[in-house]
Amino acid sequence: MRNKIKRKQGDRLNWLKKVTVYFVYWLATGASAELLVGWDGGVVSESATNRTGISGNLWAGNLFEVDGNVGSTDGSFGSVYNGASATASAYEVRLSVPGSTDRVSVQVMNNTGSSLQLDQLHFDYAAWWSSSPLDVHVSYAYGNLDITDATPVETVSSSSALNGNTGDYEDFDVALAGLADSVLEDGQSATFMLTALNADGATSSGAFDNIAVSGALIVPADATLSVDVSAALHPILKTAMGTGLVYSWYADSMFADGEVSHIIQDIGLGALRWPGGTVVTFYHWDDLNGQGWTDSWNPAYDTANDQAPENYMDLDEYLAVIDETGADIMLGVNMSSGIEWDRETEAIAEASNLMVSCQSKGYDVKHVYFDNENFQPGNNYNRDDDNDGEAWNATLYAQQFNLYAAAVKATFPDAKLIANARNNVTGPAFLSEMQAMLSIAGTNIDLVDLHYYWQWDNASWDLWKTQLPMKRTGSSQTYQDSVEHADAIFSSEGYPDIHPVVLEWNIGPGPWTTDADHNNFKTALMQTEMHMQLLAAGVEVGLLYALEGNGLDPAEDKNVIRNGEPNATALWMWLFSKAAGKTVVSSSVSADGIYGLALQGGDGALAVYLLNKTDSDLTVELDLDGVDVNDISEAWRFLDGGDGEGELQQISLWEMGGNNRTTLKADTLNMILFNDPNPDEPARPEISSSVVMPISDGLLAGWHTASGDPDVAAAGISGELLTGSLFDVDSSAGSTDGSFGTSLDGASTEWTAYAVRGTNGSDAVVFSVVNRSGAPVRLDAIHFDYARWWADSPKDIALVVDSGDLDGVTNGTPVQSAADLPNFGKTGDFDDFDWSLSGLPDQVLAHNEEVWFRLSASNALTAWAAGAFDNIAVSGGTASTVTDLVLVEWRAETGRKYTVMETGNLVSNDWNAAVEMDVASPGTVSVPVELDSPRFYRLDIQ
Missing domain, CATH: 2.60.40.1180 (Golgi alpha-mannosidase II)
Incomplete structure (x- = not known):
């Protein structure tokens, strides 16, 4: 989620405002206030102008009615509505006969057949001379409003005497909508009185003119x-909105600068689950290997695939994020390894030591979940790597639960212990298995975990739109219904204090993942209905899976963040942070x-x-x-x-x-x-700045060894490369020529390549370029190597603009393609390609803009025969001359307005807006500011 900015007028660069803000407490379009009835000095009694079905009367003082020689000439009723007569004729008032000559009364009558909302009383008034009445008291005189007769509305004052009787009278607009009742039903009327006050002379006059009442019909x-x-x-509770972490997915670099922790805290995630879902059934917290779904207790375990510690999140690193975010600990215990490999005593000791370790570091563990999806085949014990035919059942799970519960409670007696169960709460297996589990472990179970992925394999935007409301997969129940149903079962079994929680939920896979019209916002909006249903059911813990995915195509992303930046999901989560407590x-x-x-x-x-x-x-x-x-x-x-x-x-x-x-x-x-x-008060951010330097023509970003961040990039340029769903980096293949395409040196000659097949979801590599250099950047060409490995491998390739901020470039715009490429083998000097972007209507990324490209392979004879891309790069440079720009950065909060102010003189305190950002999503913001000399700058936050 990028933050974009609004430049001051006259800026020579191409800046785009990301988030618009309009906040007006007023009558909206479709219920707009309009002039209902008005008098402009030409008549007494009946109104001079009125809406159909609305009429009115005006009564002036009995010594003076209409003075045709004086009046307001501005042609408006108060300050809001034009159309009043500019001819001099007004309703003169003076204090010579209090209760008579000092007032004008107006009456509005509703015969529209509908209710009528009164909004404002508009009028012009002038104290002709310094001794004339300076103040006007507006009151509700009488009528059908459900308020007391003679109720004061407002007293207003003239700013000064007109020193004459004709001219531009002062405009007044007095609100009526704030009265205890301001609605006239059909056939009702209301009379308001305008009384002149505060005169030095009883015979010194002032005058009203252009009097009107505005409002709107109340349409259902x-x-x-x-x-x-x-x-x-x-x-x-705050734990009702959290997310899951997967320890083997998150390298140390992900949390190194505090940005991700800032996002978690800003959007209000109240709980973080560690070490993951099914991963918990394989992991050993004190002997992590980075192989999430591989158990080091398996005698066949191969240490050659172990990851370096910096490539995964260990317990201490998890607890550090807890410290940085203030989220609650949600800690997992592995029960599967012990029973699978006949090491139960060690496994229970491992769980006990985990609790002792947390306590020794000063942490209070409030929630502990015991294994994961013990009734699903992916669970470690159920996967049955020892081939003994054994698997979890309800009785065995409950018996083991009691053993591990004792180990946990010895250190944290008040921790809430979470068992897991089948997700279909209306099915017969759920009831029978819960009865078995509760009869054995009911006194130790506090919460029962359900996992919900909406419409697994069938999820789509169109299906969601037709489900009113959203329903659980294979059921007529909503998620609220299911949670409440489970609650009722626990109560009926004699455990009213046991409640369901949802430690994993999200949109399931389905047609949306390949729908070209789908986007991240649609996924996020679908998520909001699930979350609302879970809150409506009162879940104590609700965790969206997961914080960040692992190499997903952005079009399929449904996580909180992507590449360390907030996703669309993060924005709705921020709105729901207001619900906690x-x-x-x-x-x-x-x-x-x-x-x-x-x-x-x-x-x-x-x-x-x-x-x-x-x-x-x-x-x-x-x-x-x-x-x-x-x-x-x-x-x-x-x-x-x-x-x-x-x-x-x-x-x-x-x-x-x-x-x-x-x-x-x-x-x-x-x-x-x-x-x-x-x-909430806005935080005071730390601000950094640097002089904007131009980027010389050449390589902007390149990948040659791994997915994710570029291996090489110009200053201020970032990006991301994502591989297909079945592949990451193939270390047994690669181009050895050491160049990106034909013209850019610096690529690795080692065997690392991005494999692709003719299988949907594995046939492409997508990559992005993000410009945060402070100046516009021109994109010249895409450079890459490709090899069709075998005769059956994909022999055609194509490059398209997948999405982004290039003006006039629609998603899926083709750039270039090649066909009938020869088969080559897995290693060697791959074919080189340099494809120009000059055919696009826009090749320039402004600061904070990005673009995604997609390289795809097709026309394979078999679905599993692969080819590979390697040494992928984007070339270009700064698009125009850069002079006197400084890049200002700070960490922004969601929902704030940031303005960089500038002045040339601190003594005069004359500050002007240099750059405005109306609303920020959480994360680091960078904005270029033009430098004038001398100049001083400050950051205003609202």
Whole structure:
């Protein structure tokens, strides 16, 4: 997730604003206020202008009515509505007869057939002379509003006397929507009085002109969210939103600079599970090997494949991340290795020592999970590498659970112990197995782990859109239904304090992974409904799997981060960070396709979440029973944003009929926070800066030994290379010519290549270039080597622009291709290619922009015959002359507005905006700032 910036006017560079922000507390489009009835000095009694079905009356003082020789000439009713007469004619007032000559009354009558929301009373007023009435008191006189007659509305004051009786009178707009009742039902009326005050002379006059009432017809909302805060349902702990770590996937470099920990903390992940899912059934915490799915207790274990310690996350490194993020520990115990290899005593001691080690380091372990998916074939014991035919069953699992529970409780007696079970809670196996487990280990089990991957093998955007609401795979139940069903089973079996948790959940694989129209935002929005259902059920622990994947194509990514940067998923998680510590309260939505969740805090704050999964923009009314809305603290929308990566926008609300309303855009998640007494204060970031230097023409980024980050890159250029789902780097193959394509030297001659096959998902290598150099960068060409290994291997190759920020370049735009390549073998001097990008309508990446390319192989005679790419590089250089730019960097928080301010003189304190960033996603932000001499800069945060 990249942060982009808005440059000051006149900037000569091509900058693109990433996140737009509009926050207006006002009547929105579709319910806009309009002039209902108005008088512009030409008449008394009936209105001069009015909306159909609305009429009115005006009464002026009995000594003065219309003075046709004086008046306001600005042609507007107050400051908002044009169309008033500019001809001099006004309603004169003076204090000679209090209660008569000092006032004007206006009445609005509703005969539209609908309810009418009164918004404002608009008028022009002038104190003609310094002795004239300077103040105006506005009050509700009488009528059908459910408020007391003579209720004060507002008193306003003239800034100065006009010193005349004709000219541009001062404009006033007095709000009526804040009254205890400001809605006129059909057939009702309301009269308001404007009384002149504070005159030095009883015969010195002022005058009103251009008086009007604005408002809007109350059109029924498309849906109503009804909230009852008196009906509290479930407390939401911070552990209800967390994620899983896989120790063998995460190298030390991933957490080295603190960036990932900052993201975790910023978006509110409350629990981190370690060492992983199925990996826990193979790992040994004090003898890690980096081979996640290989058990070092297996007599056939080969140490040759062990990873260096810097390539995986050990216990101390996990605990360091816990310290940096404040997340709760979620620690796994391996029960499978002991029983698989007949080393149970050692395995129990291993679990005990793990707890002792954590305690000795000063950590309090609150949750411990025992093995993983013990009823699935991938589990270590069930995989049966010793070929004894044995596997887990409910009775055996419960017996072992008791043994390991004693080892854990000896050190952490208050830790909550998590057993795992089948996921189909409505199936007969779940009930019978839980009955067996509870009869043996019920007194030791605190929580039961369920894993949910929506519509495994069938997941798609179209399927999600048709499920109203989202249903569990193979069931008519929602995830909320399933969690509540499991809870009911535990209670019926005599264990009401045992509750289900979900230590793994996400969108399952399916057609979405190969759908060209799918994107990260769609995946993330689908995730939000699952999360809402789990919160509605009150899960104590809910962990999205996983923090980051392992070599996934970005189009298939469904994790929190990718390549160390926040994904679309991270944005919705930030919105749900507002839920922690609050209690789910009763709520319902009146329309299909809109799903709501409401939570109230002990401090009175109310968070409302609304998911609109329909194809239409819909208006929703918020009926918040028992809540006095004093403040709309935050209001956000999570939407596509146009690039498929997800975006946050602030949204507007308006009041109508005593309730707030907002517009839910199609396919969006919306969050509104009311009455938050303790808004988060922005952090003060550390700021670094460096002079922007041009990049000479040549290699920008290149890969020749590994996937992931480039092996070589120019300063300020980064990127990522991802391989197919069945391959990573093949160390038995590779090009030995030492060049990227034909023209760029510096590639490795060692055997490392990116293998591809004609199998969908394994037929391509995707790679990106990200420009953070501070200046625009021109992309010249893609260089690479390719070998068709065998006669049956893919003999055609093609390069396309997969996605990105190049203007006028659509996803999938072809660059070049080659066909009928000769077969070559696995090693040697691969064929060299240098494919120009000059045919693209845009070859320039602005600062913070990126582009993804895809190299694919096709036309293979058999699906398993491979070829390979090697020595892949992008060439180019700085696109224009760089002068007097400095790159400013800091670590940003989600939902903040950052502005780099500049001034040439600290004494004058005359600061101007140099660079604005409206909303940031979490992570490091870098912005180039033009330097003028002398110049001073500061960073403002809102």
